Amino acid sequence: MIPEQMWLLDQGGPLVWVQAGLAFFGAVMLLERLFFFHRARLNVGDLLLGLSNHVRRKAFAEALHEAGRVPGPVGRVTHAVLLRHHLERADLRAIAQEAGQLEVPRIENGIRGILGVALLAPLAGMLGTVLGLLETFQLMGGKGGFASPAELSNGVFQALITTAVGLTVAIPMYLFYLYLLGRAMRLIHRIERAGIEIVNIIADAREERGIVSFREEKAAIGTNKADKGAKA
Numbered sequence: 001m002i003p004e005q006m007w008l009l010d011q012g013g014p015l016v017w018v019q020a021g022l023a024f025f026g027a028v029m030l031l032e033r034l035f036f037f038h039r040a041r042l043n044v045g046d047l048l049l050g051l052s053n054h055v056r057r058k059a060f061a062e063a064l065h066e067a068g069r070v071p072g073p074v075g076r077v078t079h080a081v082l083l084r085h086h087l088e089r090a091d092l093r094a095i096a097q098e099a100g101q102l103e104v105p106r107i108e109n110g111i112r113g114i115l116g117v118a119l120l121a122p123l124a125g126m127l128g129t130v131l132g133l134l135e136t137f138q139l140m141g142g143k144g145g146f147a148s149p150a151e152l153s154n155g156v157f158q159a160l161i162t163t164a165v166g167l168t169v170a171i172p173m174y175l176f177y178l179y180l181l182g183r184a185m186r187l188i189h190r191i192e193r194a195g196i197e198i199v200n201i202i203a204d205a206r207e208e209r210g211i212v213s214f215r216e217e218k219a220a221i222g223t224n225k226a227d228k229g230a231k232a
Contacts, residue, residue, distance in 0.1 A: 015128035015162050019121050023169045026117035029110040030176050036107075037183050040072035044190050048197050051078060055205045060085055073103035073187065074194045081198045089203040096195030103191055107184045111177065118173035125166020132159025 047070060054063035060082060067079040080099040081092055136156060 013128060013132070013158065013162065015124050015131070016165050019124050019162065019165050019169055022117045022121050022124070023173075026114050026169070026173050029113045029117075030173075030180075033110045033114070033180050036110075037180070037187065040074070040187055042070060042072060042074050042190070044074060044194050044197075047074065047078070048194065048201065051082070051198060052201045052205075055082075055085070055201050058205075073100075073107065073191050077103065077191055077195050078198045081195065081202070085202050089199060092199040092202060093196075096199055100188075100191045100195050104188060107187055111180050111184060114173055114180065115177045118170045118177055121169035121173070122163070122166040125163040128162025128166075129159045132156075132162070135159075 047067075050066055051063050054060070054066065064079060064082050067075050067082055069075070070078070077096060077099040081096050084092065084095055087095070133156070136159065
Protein backbone atom coordinates (compact mmCIF):
# COMPACT_ATOMS: atom_id res chain seq x y z
CA MET A 1 0.00 0.00 0.00
CA ILE A 2 1.41 3.38 -1.04
CA PRO A 3 1.71 5.93 1.80
CA GLU A 4 -0.47 9.00 1.48
CA GLN A 5 2.49 11.35 1.05
CA MET A 6 3.96 9.23 -1.74
CA TRP A 7 0.55 9.03 -3.35
CA LEU A 8 0.34 12.82 -3.43
CA LEU A 9 3.80 13.01 -5.00
CA ASP A 10 2.79 10.45 -7.60
CA GLN A 11 -0.50 12.18 -8.43
CA GLY A 12 0.93 15.69 -8.56
CA GLY A 13 3.33 15.09 -11.41
CA PRO A 14 6.99 16.02 -11.85
CA LEU A 15 6.66 19.52 -10.42
CA VAL A 16 5.75 18.07 -7.03
CA TRP A 17 9.12 16.31 -7.04
CA VAL A 18 10.73 19.65 -7.85
CA GLN A 19 8.97 21.15 -4.84
CA ALA A 20 10.12 18.24 -2.69
CA GLY A 21 13.69 18.98 -3.79
CA LEU A 22 13.25 22.65 -2.89
CA ALA A 23 11.89 21.66 0.53
CA PHE A 24 14.90 19.39 1.16
CA PHE A 25 17.31 22.12 0.03
CA GLY A 26 15.61 24.67 2.30
CA ALA A 27 15.62 22.28 5.26
CA VAL A 28 19.37 21.68 4.91
CA MET A 29 20.11 25.42 4.80
CA LEU A 30 17.76 26.00 7.73
CA LEU A 31 19.51 23.43 9.92
CA GLU A 32 22.92 24.85 8.99
CA ARG A 33 21.85 28.39 9.90
CA LEU A 34 20.28 27.29 13.18
CA PHE A 35 23.52 25.53 14.13
CA PHE A 36 25.54 28.62 13.13
CA PHE A 37 23.47 30.99 15.29
CA HIS A 38 23.50 28.52 18.17
CA ARG A 39 27.31 28.50 18.15
CA ALA A 40 27.38 32.30 17.86
CA ARG A 41 25.32 32.78 21.03
CA LEU A 42 27.38 34.84 23.42
CA ASN A 43 27.04 37.21 26.35
CA VAL A 44 28.93 40.18 24.95
CA GLY A 45 28.98 41.96 28.30
CA ASP A 46 30.78 39.10 30.03
CA LEU A 47 33.31 38.83 27.21
CA LEU A 48 34.07 42.55 27.25
CA LEU A 49 34.40 42.52 31.03
CA GLY A 50 36.99 39.76 30.90
CA LEU A 51 38.91 41.43 28.08
CA SER A 52 38.82 44.75 29.92
CA ASN A 53 40.49 43.19 32.95
CA HIS A 54 43.29 41.78 30.80
CA VAL A 55 43.80 45.02 28.87
CA ARG A 56 43.99 47.15 32.01
CA ARG A 57 46.74 44.83 33.28
CA LYS A 58 48.48 45.07 29.91
CA ALA A 59 48.03 41.31 29.59
CA PHE A 60 47.35 41.37 25.86
CA ALA A 61 48.50 37.79 25.40
CA GLU A 62 45.79 36.59 27.78
CA ALA A 63 43.25 38.87 26.11
CA LEU A 64 44.12 37.47 22.69
CA HIS A 65 43.86 33.94 24.02
CA GLU A 66 40.44 34.58 25.55
CA ALA A 67 39.11 36.27 22.41
CA GLY A 68 40.49 33.47 20.23
CA ARG A 69 38.65 30.85 22.30
CA VAL A 70 35.29 32.48 21.65
CA PRO A 71 33.52 30.88 18.66
CA GLY A 72 31.67 33.05 16.22
CA PRO A 73 32.02 36.49 14.64
CA VAL A 74 32.14 38.49 17.89
CA GLY A 75 35.26 36.67 19.01
CA ARG A 76 36.93 37.11 15.62
CA VAL A 77 36.27 40.86 15.57
CA THR A 78 37.60 41.46 19.08
CA HIS A 79 40.62 39.26 18.31
CA ALA A 80 41.39 41.30 15.16
CA VAL A 81 41.35 44.54 17.16
CA LEU A 82 43.47 43.15 20.00
CA LEU A 83 46.12 41.99 17.53
CA ARG A 84 46.75 45.65 16.68
CA HIS A 85 46.27 47.15 20.12
CA HIS A 86 49.28 49.44 19.66
CA LEU A 87 47.52 51.54 16.99
CA GLU A 88 45.63 54.79 17.48
CA ARG A 89 41.92 54.90 18.33
CA ALA A 90 40.92 55.90 14.79
CA ASP A 91 42.93 53.05 13.29
CA LEU A 92 41.49 50.57 15.75
CA ARG A 93 37.99 51.76 14.91
CA ALA A 94 38.66 51.21 11.20
CA ILE A 95 39.97 47.71 11.90
CA ALA A 96 36.87 46.85 13.93
CA GLN A 97 34.63 48.13 11.14
CA GLU A 98 36.47 46.17 8.46
CA ALA A 99 36.47 42.98 10.53
CA GLY A 100 32.73 43.38 11.14
CA GLN A 101 32.04 43.88 7.44
CA LEU A 102 33.89 40.66 6.65
CA GLU A 103 31.58 38.78 9.02
CA VAL A 104 28.33 40.02 7.41
CA PRO A 105 28.46 37.64 4.38
CA ARG A 106 29.04 34.70 6.71
CA ILE A 107 26.02 35.69 8.77
CA GLU A 108 23.75 36.19 5.76
CA ASN A 109 24.94 33.01 4.05
CA GLY A 110 22.00 30.67 3.39
CA ILE A 111 19.29 33.08 4.55
CA ARG A 112 18.62 34.30 1.02
CA GLY A 113 18.51 30.68 -0.13
CA ILE A 114 15.70 30.02 2.35
CA LEU A 115 13.87 33.06 1.00
CA GLY A 116 14.39 31.73 -2.53
CA VAL A 117 12.76 28.42 -1.57
CA ALA A 118 9.83 30.29 -0.03
CA LEU A 119 9.34 32.23 -3.27
CA LEU A 120 9.95 29.45 -5.79
CA ALA A 121 7.82 26.73 -4.18
CA PRO A 122 4.42 28.47 -4.71
CA LEU A 123 5.45 29.60 -8.20
CA ALA A 124 6.20 26.00 -9.10
CA GLY A 125 2.82 25.09 -7.61
CA MET A 126 1.03 27.64 -9.78
CA LEU A 127 2.83 26.34 -12.83
CA GLY A 128 1.80 22.79 -11.99
CA THR A 129 -1.80 23.90 -11.55
CA VAL A 130 -1.85 25.64 -14.93
CA LEU A 131 -0.30 22.64 -16.65
CA GLY A 132 -2.78 20.31 -14.95
CA LEU A 133 -5.74 22.41 -16.06
CA LEU A 134 -4.38 22.51 -19.58
CA GLU A 135 -4.24 18.71 -19.61
CA THR A 136 -7.84 18.60 -18.35
CA PHE A 137 -9.09 20.88 -21.12
CA GLN A 138 -7.06 18.91 -23.64
CA LEU A 139 -8.81 15.76 -22.45
CA MET A 140 -12.18 17.43 -22.86
CA GLY A 141 -11.23 18.61 -26.33
CA GLY A 142 -10.20 15.11 -27.34
CA LYS A 143 -13.65 13.84 -26.38
CA GLY A 144 -15.54 16.50 -28.26
CA GLY A 145 -15.92 18.78 -25.29
CA PHE A 146 -17.53 16.16 -23.10
CA ALA A 147 -15.94 14.40 -20.15
CA SER A 148 -17.31 12.58 -17.16
CA PRO A 149 -17.42 14.36 -13.79
CA ALA A 150 -14.96 11.81 -12.41
CA GLU A 151 -12.42 12.62 -15.12
CA LEU A 152 -12.83 16.36 -14.55
CA SER A 153 -12.52 16.04 -10.78
CA ASN A 154 -9.41 13.89 -11.10
CA GLY A 155 -7.80 16.41 -13.43
CA VAL A 156 -8.61 19.40 -11.26
CA PHE A 157 -7.49 17.56 -8.12
CA GLN A 158 -4.19 16.68 -9.75
CA ALA A 159 -3.76 20.32 -10.81
CA LEU A 160 -4.40 21.67 -7.30
CA ILE A 161 -2.00 19.28 -5.57
CA THR A 162 1.01 21.29 -6.71
CA THR A 163 -0.45 24.54 -5.36
CA ALA A 164 -1.18 22.93 -1.99
CA VAL A 165 2.32 21.44 -1.78
CA GLY A 166 3.88 24.75 -2.82
CA LEU A 167 2.08 26.68 -0.10
CA THR A 168 2.88 23.99 2.46
CA VAL A 169 6.57 24.44 1.70
CA ALA A 170 6.54 28.22 1.27
CA ILE A 171 4.71 29.33 4.43
CA PRO A 172 7.04 27.74 7.05
CA MET A 173 10.11 28.62 4.99
CA TYR A 174 9.12 32.28 4.89
CA LEU A 175 8.46 32.28 8.63
CA PHE A 176 11.89 30.75 9.26
CA TYR A 177 13.40 33.36 6.93
CA LEU A 178 11.92 36.19 9.02
CA TYR A 179 13.15 34.51 12.22
CA LEU A 180 16.69 34.04 10.91
CA LEU A 181 16.76 37.57 9.50
CA GLY A 182 15.95 38.92 12.95
CA ARG A 183 18.70 36.83 14.53
CA ALA A 184 21.16 38.01 11.88
CA MET A 185 20.34 41.67 12.59
CA ARG A 186 20.80 41.13 16.33
CA LEU A 187 24.12 39.38 15.77
CA ILE A 188 25.37 42.21 13.56
CA HIS A 189 24.36 44.67 16.28
CA ARG A 190 26.37 42.65 18.84
CA ILE A 191 29.38 42.69 16.53
CA GLU A 192 29.19 46.47 16.18
CA ARG A 193 28.83 46.88 19.93
CA ALA A 194 31.77 44.57 20.64
CA GLY A 195 33.96 46.40 18.11
CA ILE A 196 33.18 49.83 19.56
CA GLU A 197 33.61 48.70 23.15
CA ILE A 198 36.93 46.90 22.65
CA VAL A 199 38.36 49.96 20.89
CA ASN A 200 37.27 52.17 23.77
CA ILE A 201 38.67 49.73 26.33
CA ILE A 202 42.10 49.69 24.68
CA ALA A 203 42.21 53.46 24.13
CA ASP A 204 40.98 54.29 27.63
CA ALA A 205 43.43 51.89 29.28
CA ARG A 206 46.26 53.47 27.31
CA GLU A 207 45.29 56.94 28.54
CA GLU A 208 44.80 55.85 32.15
CA ARG A 209 48.06 53.93 32.49
CA GLY A 210 50.10 56.11 30.21
CA ILE A 211 50.60 53.36 27.67
CA VAL A 212 52.25 54.97 24.69
CA SER A 213 51.24 53.85 21.23
CA PHE A 214 53.65 52.47 18.67
CA ARG A 215 53.56 55.71 16.72
CA GLU A 216 54.26 57.80 19.81
CA GLU A 217 57.14 55.53 20.81
CA LYS A 218 58.61 55.72 17.32
CA ALA A 219 58.27 59.50 17.27
CA ALA A 220 59.95 59.76 20.67
CA ILE A 221 62.87 57.62 19.50
CA GLY A 222 63.26 59.84 16.45
CA THR A 223 63.23 62.98 18.59
CA ASN A 224 65.89 61.57 20.92
CA LYS A 225 68.11 60.70 18.02
CA ALA A 226 67.68 64.18 16.60
CA ASP A 227 68.56 65.78 19.96
CA LYS A 228 71.68 63.63 20.29
CA GLY A 229 72.73 64.54 16.77
CA ALA A 230 72.28 68.25 17.50
CA LYS A 231 74.37 68.01 20.69
CA ALA A 232 77.13 66.15 18.86
